[in-house]
Amino acid sequence: MTLIDLPGLTKVAIGDQPVDIEHQIKSMIFQFIKKETCLILAVTPANTDLANSDALKLAKEVDPQGVRTIGVITKLDLMDEGTDARDILENRLLPLRRGYIGVVNRSQRDIEGRKDITLAMQAEKKFFLSHPSYRHMADKMGTPYLQKILNQQLTNHIRDTLPALRDKMQRQMLTLEKDVEQFKHFQPNDPSIKTKAMLQMIQQLQSDFERVIEGSGSALVNTNEL
Numbered sequence: 001m002t003l004i005d006l007p008g009l010t011k012v013a014i015g016d017q018p019v020d021i022e023h024q025i026k027s028m029i030f031q032f033i034k035k036e037t038c039l040i041l042a043v044t045p046a047n048t049d050l051a052n053s054d055a056l057k058l059a060k061e062v063d064p065q066g067v068r069t070i071g072v073i074t075k076l077d078l079m080d081e082g083t084d085a086r087d088i089l090e091n092r093l094l095p096l097r098r099g100y101i102g103v104v105n106r107s108q109r110d111i112e113g114r115k116d117i118t119l120a121m122q123a124e125k126k127f128f129l130s131h132p133s134y135r136h137m138a139d140k141m142g143t144p145y146l147q148k149i150l151n152q153q154l155t156n157h158i159r160d161t162l163p164a165l166r167d168k169m170q171r172q173m174l175t176l177e178k179d180v181e182q183f184k185h186f187q188p189n190d191p192s193i194k195t196k197a198m199l200q201m202i203q204q205l206q207s208d209f210e211r212v213i214e215g216s217g218s219a220l221v222n223t224n225e226l
Contacts (some may be wrong), residue, residue, distance in 0.1 A: 026058065037161045039154060046085045047077040048100070056094060070153065071100035072146065076134070078128055084133035089141070101149060102134065102141045137205045 016166075019160055033040050040063060043053040050056075050073070059069040073085050087093040089100050104124040106115055128138035139145070187193065 027060060030062065033059065036068070037157075037165060038068065039157050041072060041150075042069050043072045043074060045078075047075050047078045047080070048072045050085065050088050051178045053094075066096035066100075068157075069096050069098050070098045072101055073102045074105055076102050076131075082172040084131075086133045089134070089137065090183050098153060102128070103143050103146055104128075105143075105226070124157070193225065 015203045032038050042053070042059045044050060044053040044055050056069075056071065062067070063069050071088070073089060076085060079085065085102065089102050091099045092222050106117075106120045110120060123140070124142050128134045128141045134141060
């Protein structure tokens with residue numbers, strides 16, 4: 001899952017109903033990044049306040065130790081003269097277990113001028129090798145290195161999480177097989193079936209209600225009345 005800073009999100013109106021775009025985007029993102037099997041790619045432009053990066057803030061909410069998050073810093077060539085992102089690229093400012101990688105993408109002018117990707121990557125490499133703040137880590141910066149690291153880390157992450165995922169799927173399969181066996185003898189008017197269904201609904205409501213109170217549940221659950 002990739003998180004990219006999107007500044008300036010506000011509420012807009014569709015018809016007569018206000019729609020909080022920021023809330024909807026966050027809810028959609030959290031559906032994915034809260035899963036322990038998800039790697040988070042937090043992309044932040046270097047010419048903004050990195051300490052207040054929305055992407056890094058969202059990642060930290062679900063990954064406070066920075067175990068699943070990979071930081072990517074873009075637009076390093078657009079930083080104000082005399083400033084750099086060395087502290088964050090050296091993983092000192094906002095530490096992540098998987099660290100940060102800096103990249104320099106094509107500018108809008110390069111894209112409109114149809115600048116070749118190969119030439120763009122050569123210019124990116126030259127930028128890191130010639131910059132006094134980045135030349136000592138130029139071999140660990142740039143788009144090709146990011147591609148290599150993402151492939152490695154994704155492969156390792158899948159290898160590490162696959163056993164637990166397999167066990168989870170097997171447990172779910174056993175549960176479904178038990179349910180199927182019960183439904184073979186299903187009787188709509190069986191009091192025990194009705195009681196079980198009611199208890200399951202109450203337990204689900206309790207679980208949803210608790211998550212809303214904790215701030216991690218769906219806003220669709222009514223916390224004011226049953």
